[in-house]
Amino acid sequence: MTLRTKKKAVAIVLALWVFGHPPSLFAQGPEALYRDLCAQCHGRDRTGGLGPALLPESVERLRLPNVVDVIAKGRLATQMPAFAGQLTPEQITSLAQWLKTAPAEIPEFTLATMRATHWSKPVLPLDGPKDGGDRWNRFVVVEQGDHHLTVLDGERFQVLARLRTHYAVHGGPKFSPDGRFVTVASRDGWVEKFDLWALEKVAEIRVAVNTRNVAVSSDGCYVAVANTLPETLVILDSNLAPIKILPGQSLDRKEHSRLSAVYDAPPRKSFIVAFKEMPELWEVSYDEAAEPVFDGLVHDHKMAEGLAVPGFLHPKRTRLPAVLDDFFFAPGYRNLIGASRSGESFVVNLDVRQAIASLPLEGMPHLGSGITFEYAGRRVMATTNLRRAELSVIDLDRWALVKSVPLCGPGFFVRSHEKSRYLFVDSMMAPNCRDTLTVIDKTTLEVVKTLRPKPGKTFAHVEFTADGRYALASVMEPAPDGALLVIDTESLEVVREIPAHKPIGKYNAWNKVHRSEGTSW
Known part of the structure; x- marks a missing residue:
């Protein structure tokens, strides 16, 4: 040379x-x-x-x-x-x-084009899981590294199956009321349904170019899909066949917006929808006996006059003081706590359809990951903040700040369980401490321990077993560094490591279906 x-x-x-x-x-x-x-x-x-x-x-x-x-x-x-x-x-x-320039072709999503992508298969007649394990204490693990759902036994911590998904599943899997099925959405608009007893995919459909998340109705009959492109809420049946498309726009069509989230509100038999650019909140009832909706903005009675329509699968609109990008349901589902990217936080009462209180939360609270628990005889909510290194604890009766617990950096997820004394907070987006979990005593609101089992590796997203005895946390790294770590929730020691391919989240069937107070919904 x-x-x-x-x-x-x-x-x-x-x-x-x-x-x-x-x-x-x-x-x-x-x-x-x-x-x-x-x-x-x-x-x-x-x-x-x-x-x-x-x-x-x-x-x-x-x-x-x-x-x-x-x-x-x-x-x-x-x-x-x-x-x-x-x-x-x-x-x-x-x-x-x-x-900013348009590509040669952008896909169109009508009911007809959605139906062309729809696939389903008959469901096997089963009385319980084929593997003989507990139907409830099992986890669905989203492995982003190789685009699989792993079904994990929560008793023995054994992998029961690895089910291939579409690219980049996101937004949290949603379970059917009996815990048998789980529905997921990918970033690129595919919705898939898996049978956790037969351990196989049973349906799929593409509904959008870009999707935020899905919600499954409390009766298991409907799936709602919130999309950012096109800006739609798509309603599917339990077999993922499309039923209805609701454009993300105001009644007068002068405003339109990407959807930021959709969640199920079981006692109300409805889906609640928020938007990224439009200061409006929707309640979409899936109760066929729902009262008629005056399809106008709640504060504009002249517009609403004479425009009553069936309430079933039709939005009931509420105008907000600001765009609500993230939200959390208070127990009972009458009140919704919302936050905007501009820094405003407020409480919306879904019955009177208006904001009733503001909250003393600065920065950008991550309400979608909030949890509730009992503290000093009161029901409180804990939420992380994407811009502040603190965990905020809010009294849900007085809408007042109880305490701000210092963290090593801005937090992302907070998790606990009604049978555990502790709550766990990760800081996966904080460069200085993305490899830590902060453990806080719920009785004192004091930090008791910082877990850092894999220095330099992103450590995040805790989910408890059904009995609260163990907590699983993700080492969110590609193989061979990715793993699920099993933590004893009494000793706070890591007792087991399960290899995984960049596990970005894990979800326990019992906790999700039965609305455990320590997990987001």
């Missing part, structure tokens, strides 16, 4: 070491940059995957400087990295401009 060749080889190796990408990347145009940097998360055709779709419709609310800023700096509370250290300002601007 000549000296000149050696120098060239060293330069290539140095470029790879510094940038982590082939040197040819930096001489390519925006399409090539997208392919090499973005497609893995956002899809080869820009229609979404682990990350949202990056089409003109999905980024139209962001001005070009904002898109540039997101590419350069990343995004808070997401897995979007910062590329300022890898790309030049000119390349970032070029990529942002390209994302």
Whole structure:
């Protein structure tokens, strides 16, 4: 090898070491940059995957400087990295401009096109799980590393099956009332239903380019899917066949918005829906005997006059003081605690359909992961905050702050169990302590221990066994570093390690169906 060749080889190796990408990347145009940097998360055709779709419709609310800023700096509370250290300002601007242009074709989602993707198979007549295990104390583990659902026995901690899913399942699996079936949604709009007793997939359908999450009705008859592109709420039957599409727009059609979340409210027999850009909340009843809905905004009686429609699968609209991006149900489901990205937090009463109180929560509370428990004879809620290193504990009778518990960094998930003395908080988005779990005593609201079993590895998302005896936490790393760690909830020691492929979440059938006070719903 000549000296000149050696120098060239060293330069290539140095470029790879510094940038982590082939040197040819930096001489390519925006399409090539997208392919090499973005497609893995956002899809080869820009229609979404682990990350949202990056089409003109999905980024139209962001001005070009904002898109540039997101590419350069990343995004808070997401897995979007910062590329300022890898790309030049000119390349970032070029990529942002390209994302504002339309691709050759964008999929359309009508009832007909959805039906064309629908598949289902007959359900086996079973009285219980084929494996003979406990029908309730089993976990569904979302393994993002190789796109599988793992069904895990919660008694023996044995893997019962690994079921292949579509790309980037997200938003939390939802169980049927008997715990037999679980429904999941992928970022790119696929909804799938799995039989946890027969250990097989039984139905699937694609309803959108980009989906936020799903909810299953308390009677198991309906599935609601919240989408960001197109901006729709899609109602499916229990077999995932499409029934209805509700556009995410105001009654006068002057406002439209991506949907941020949909959740089931069992005592009300309805789905509750929030939006990312529209200051409106929907309650969509799945009770066929629901009272008629005056399809107008609650504070505009002239608009509502004479517009009564059947209440079944039709939105009852409530105007809000601000856009509600995240929310949590107080026990009883009459009151909903909401938070906006602008920093406002307030309580909405679903019966009178208006905000009734504000909350002393600054920053960006992560209410979707909140839990309730008894403290000093009162029912309280605990929530993390994506911008503040604290756990906020709120009195649910007085809507007052009881205590702020300091954390090592902004928290993400908080979990507990009614039979456990402790609650666990992860800080998976905090660079300085993403590898820790903070353990807090529910009787004193004091930190009693910090768990850090895998230094440098993201450690997050606790879920308890049905009896509360053990807690499972994820080491959210690709194989071979990914794992589920089983924690004894009395000694707070790790007692078992189960290999996993980047397990981003795990969900216990009993806790979810029976609404354990220590888990989000």
